[in-house]
Amino acid sequence: MKNLIIIGARGYGREVCNLAKQCAGYNKDYVVKGFLDDKVDALVGFNDYPEIISSVEEYEIQENDVFTCALGSVKWKKHYVELILSKGGKFINLIHPTSIFNSNVQFGNGLIVFMYSNISNDCTIGDFVTIQGFAGIGHDSKIGSWSHLNAYSFMGGFAVLEEEVCLNTRATVLPHITVRKGATVGACSLVVKNVKENTTVFGVPALKLKF
Missing domain, CATH: 2.160.10.10 (Hexapeptide repeat proteins)
Known part of the structure; x- marks a missing residue:
């Protein structure tokens, strides 16, 4: 079982979290482990979401981690995806x-x-x-x-x-x-x-x- 980590915990990140739970692979190929975001209070006031684990910059990739990027800006999506790729991270399709x-x-x-x-x-x-x-x-x-x-x-x-x-x-x-x-x-x-x-x-x- 893979651990899915979502890059970005803002509004779009919450949407992608729900999408991940609606896809065929949920609880079969992966579970949602949490978010990466440097805004540590991004989920304050919102219920039933996994935790913010770390910032993208500080996160150390673990065995069985896979990723998706929930950033609406093309510029920042590319930036943070490339950062995770440079650490050896792997991405899945949702x-x-x-x-x-x-x-x-x-x-x-x-x-x-x-x-x-x-x-x-x-x-x-x-x-x-x-x-x-x-x-x-x-x-x-x-x-x-x-x-x-x-x-x-x-x-x-x-x-x-x-x-x-x-x-x-x-x-x-x-x-x-x-x-x-x-x-x-x-x-x-x-x-x-x-x-x-x-x-x-x-x-x-x-x-x-x-x-």
């Missing part, structure tokens, strides 16, 4: 049983998929991708490693998200559109043309934001 994976979907390691997401035929999903509830991924789409798709986001057929992309809640990417590495798509936005690397777009149609 996929809610109501999610649908159609034919020939290929996916990597460290995947988190919440309830009622639909991944259509012949999609490719990289490592450490997060797909929140009710997301829709069209056929032949590609999602690069580290990307984060928030609830109700949608990608049309043959759409591409390169690495480290964030689609916020209800964002829609039309078919055959590419969102380049490190880009962010704002909530409820409609992406009708390719998005450049490391840019933020928002609106209907989605346009580049200038800060």
Whole structure:
């Protein structure tokens, strides 16, 4: 039996803790051991969660430990996952049983998929991708490693998200559109043309934001 440790004990960490308990492997392949977070009081006032064991930086990996990363920021997810990997840690996939994976979907390691997401035929999903509830991924789409798709986001057929992309809640990417590495798509936005690397777009149609 593996001991699952969740990186991050804030709101999203609590959500991932519940997801882990709803997946097929719970109490069969793993139990939830606890959280890693440098905010030691993050769970004060919340009941029925496992303890915060340590910060990520200070944690010494034990035999049978496995990990998942519950950080909504692409930047910090990558940072802390790479820190655990450098210590020899191993990550598992958490996929809610109501999610649908159609034919020939290929996916990597460290995947988190919440309830009622639909991944259509012949999609490719990289490592450490997060797909929140009710997301829709069209056929032949590609999602690069580290990307984060928030609830109700949608990608049309043959759409591409390169690495480290964030689609916020209800964002829609039309078919055959590419969102380049490190880009962010704002909530409820409609992406009708390719998005450049490391840019933020928002609106209907989605346009580049200038800060």
